[in-house]
Amino acid sequence: MRRKLFNILIFLIPLVILLATAWTIRQPMLRQMGYRWDTYSFEEWTLRVLRGGLLNIYAPVDENAGQGMLVNHPPLGVALLSIGMRTWAGDPGDLPPDTHAVDLNPDYIQALKLPIMLVDLVLAGVGYTYAYAVTRRWRGLWATLTGVALAFNPALLIDSAWWGQTDSLLALFLALTVIALRFRRHTLAWVLYALAVLVKFQAAPLFPLLLVLTWRRDGVRGVMRGLIAAGVTALLVLSPFALTTGIDTVLRPYLGTVGQYPFVTIKAHNLWYWLLASSHNLTGDWFTMPFDHQTQAGVGIYVGFLSARMIGFMLLGVAVLVISVRAWRRRDAADEFLLAAALYTAFFMLSTQMQVRYLYPALVLLIFACVTRPQVILVAALMSVTVVYNILLLASHDFPFWQSLYDALSPIPEYIYALVNVVLMGVVFALLWLRRPFTRNT
Numbered sequence: 001m002r003r004k005l006f007n008i009l010i011f012l013i014p015l016v017i018l019l020a021t022a023w024t025i026r027q028p029m030l031r032q033m034g035y036r037w038d039t040y041s042f043e044e045w046t047l048r049v050l051r052g053g054l055l056n057i058y059a060p061v062d063e064n065a066g067q068g069m070l071v072n073h074p075p076l077g078v079a080l081l082s083i084g085m086r087t088w089a090g091d092p093g094d095l096p097p098d099t100h101a102v103d104l105n106p107d108y109i110q111a112l113k114l115p116i117m118l119v120d121l122v123l124a125g126v127g128y129t130y131a132y133a134v135t136r137r138w139r140g141l142w143a144t145l146t147g148v149a150l151a152f153n154p155a156l157l158i159d160s161a162w163w164g165q166t167d168s169l170l171a172l173f174l175a176l177t178v179i180a181l182r183f184r185r186h187t188l189a190w191v192l193y194a195l196a197v198l199v200k201f202q203a204a205p206l207f208p209l210l211l212v213l214t215w216r217r218d219g220v221r222g223v224m225r226g227l228i229a230a231g232v233t234a235l236l237v238l239s240p241f242a243l244t245t246g247i248d249t250v251l252r253p254y255l256g257t258v259g260q261y262p263f264v265t266i267k268a269h270n271l272w273y274w275l276l277a278s279s280h281n282l283t284g285d286w287f288t289m290p291f292d293h294q295t296q297a298g299v300g301i302y303v304g305f306l307s308a309r310m311i312g313f314m315l316l317g318v319a320v321l322v323i324s325v326r327a328w329r330r331r332d333a334a335d336e337f338l339l340a341a342a343l344y345t346a347f348f349m350l351s352t353q354m355q356v357r358y359l360y361p362a363l364v365l366l367i368f369a370c371v372t373r374p375q376v377i378l379v380a381a382l383m384s385v386t387v388v389y390n391i392l393l394l395a396s397h398d399f400p401f402w403q404s405l406y407d408a409l410s411p412i413p414e415y416i417y418a419l420v421n422v423v424l425m426g427v428v429f430a431l432l433w434l435r436r437p438f439t440r441n442t
Helices: 002-029 036-052 075-089 106-134 139-152 154-162 167-182 186-197 201-245 271-276 308-329 336-350 360-369 374-392 400-409 414-432
Strands: none
Touching: 002 106, 002 139, 002 154, 036 075, 036 106, 075 106, 075 167, 075 201, 106 139, 106 154, 106 167, 106 360, 139 154, 139 360, 154 167, 154 360, 154 374, 154 400, 167 186, 167 201, 167 336, 167 360, 186 201, 201 308, 201 336, 271 308, 271 414, 308 336, 308 414, 336 360, 336 414, 360 374, 374 400, 374 414
16 A cells, blocks of 8 residues: 555656646746737637627638637637637627737636646646656656656747647547557547547648558557547537538638638748748748748749649658558557657658748657657757747747747757758658667567
8 A cells, every 4th residue: 555655656756746737837938929810719719709699600701800710720729719808808808900808918818728738738638648658667757758758848838828728628639549549448438539620620640540540459440430430529519500500611721721721831840931931032021931832922833834832742642651650560560659750740841831930740749759769869859949049030039938938949940940840850750660679668
């Protein structure tokens, strides 16, 4: 009994200290605006929830009449943001034209960010617990290091606690999905994946891995069970919204946002940025980037008759095929997180229309992969640097730490960061195909 109590304390004490410290360092950022335009959109969406109810968030609005931006996120992320506004701030009432509550009172910024901060802590706790569960040697050390990497990594902090994005909620469900795969809970993995899709459409890249590993380990019946479980989960969540405002509006985040910003890159330091940096000015505003295909606004990037968008799809298809073959051939290898990280790295690096934050899930998954694949630590560390600088190109610097970090990283040309990301993608893919297995930490 005493031994069991001692083990529980050994597990809990570092975790409590870790989470308390993580909470403390986020506090000064909560009342400041890290990225104005997303904060405006989130405020508009959450106030719409307060005034019309959550089920009406997809109701049509006239953006030109000052009614705010259409909701283009799936419902779970919007619901999370609304909890903060309802619990800690409330409806600010009538506002002057062209004015936002977040401009008048930092309490509203804090209300939007608090739920995201709590998800940050949950993600760090999940990483800590996962590392503690799967390691045999130095499990307390590995658990602490994993929790620290998730809780204090500037590349993750700037996305959630500073910018105020909901990527941490997406990453949480992605990580839980891969953990379920790791422990052969395939039906549960599909349910968790459905929840990830209900947070953001950027959950899509994980689908091939989920499908291949479920099929390889659990057969066609396992895939059918998973598809049914995921379908029921999505149906239960989306049906009330569809019955309220119509199925077409509910599917808008999935069908209406692809191609919304038809640029080769939206300042994202990926393969396209590196290839075009010498021939195009990519250091300007994101909306001045070259198009990835023929649009009404101008001619895009083409190689022969193939547009950059089509080439991106083709390259990503090849990468997905390579990863899928690797997963099929070594179905029992405990490297699900590395496979998932490879998918998200390829998605960011090879696709067009990528935004600066879209490497965030790959970094989270790489940190989890470090637990059983210590060789990935250097890759995750270097990616942390490229991710935080990429986000700093758009995020506000009105905080001493972010300004200092930007000053330290900005002397290096941007195309160098893109080149580093290209190399890191190559390393991740090379690690997947090493003939000799990794040194296992489990």
